[in-house]
Amino acid sequence: MSTIKGSSVRGWLSFFFVSLMLFVSAAGARAQSVRPTLTGHVRDQNKAAVRGARVRLRQEGTKVEFVATTDDEGAFIFGGLAQGRYSLSAMGEGFSATAQEVTLDGGGSRDIEVLLRPGALAEEVVVSSSRIASTPEVLEQIPGSVEI
Numbered sequence: 001m002s003t004i005k006g007s008s009v010r011g012w013l014s015f016f017f018v019s020l021m022l023f024v025s026a027a028g029a030r031a032q033s034v035r036p037t038l039t040g041h042v043r044d045q046n047k048a049a050v051r052g053a054r055v056r057l058r059q060e061g062t063k064v065e066f067v068a069t070t071d072d073e074g075a076f077i078f079g080g081l082a083q084g085r086y087s088l089s090a091m092g093e094g095f096s097a098t099a100q101e102v103t104l105d106g107g108g109s110r111d112i113e114v115l116l117r118p119g120a121l122a123e124e125v126v127v128s129s130s131r132i133a134s135t136p137e138v139l140e141q142i143p144g145s146v147e148i
Contacts, residue, residue, distance in 0.1 A: 034107025038078045042070050042090050042114045049074030050116055053092035057102075060085040090114045 042053040053070040057078050068076040070092075083105050091097040095116035104110060 035079075036081045036083060036104040036107060037109040038081060038086075038088075038102065038104065038112070039109055040076055040112040040114055041074045042076065042092065042116060043074055044095070044116055045118070050092045050095065053090050053095070053114075053116065055088065055090045055114070057081075058087045058089075060087060088112070088114070090116060092116050095119050 042050040055068045055076045057066045066078050070076050086102045088102050089099040096119035
């Protein structure tokens with residue numbers, strides 16, 4: 001009978017340790033799967049989607065940066081983030097850049113809307129020439145400036 005009791009105790013101990021290991025593994029997997037996700041949309045002042053905007057997310061503590069480009073609906077997503085404070089900036093062609101602070105705490109998803117304002121168009125055209133006039137008469141024929 002002592003053999004039966006010894007086997008029974010070992011069986012219960014084995015069952016207990018296997019159950020404990022499964023519980024610890026499941027808890028660890030759950031803790032890893034609930035990392036924050038940041039989703040959002042970039043829009044203009046009329047609430048229209050800004051396609052192709054560049055969105056940059058930088059964690060303040062580590063200075064680690066993530067970059068995304070918005071899709072046709074102006075949407076972006078950053079997944080698997082650590083909790084903490086972030087700086088989010090966005091820029092699009094024809095718009096002024098914007099920045100804002102974002103705090104992620106706990107798991108789950110946070111959704112934000114980023115508004116871009118029209119920017120000043122700054123375009124510079126440089127015209128240069130390498131041909132040198134050989135005589136004063138030819139020099140007079142070359143215009144000093146051209147207006148378009």
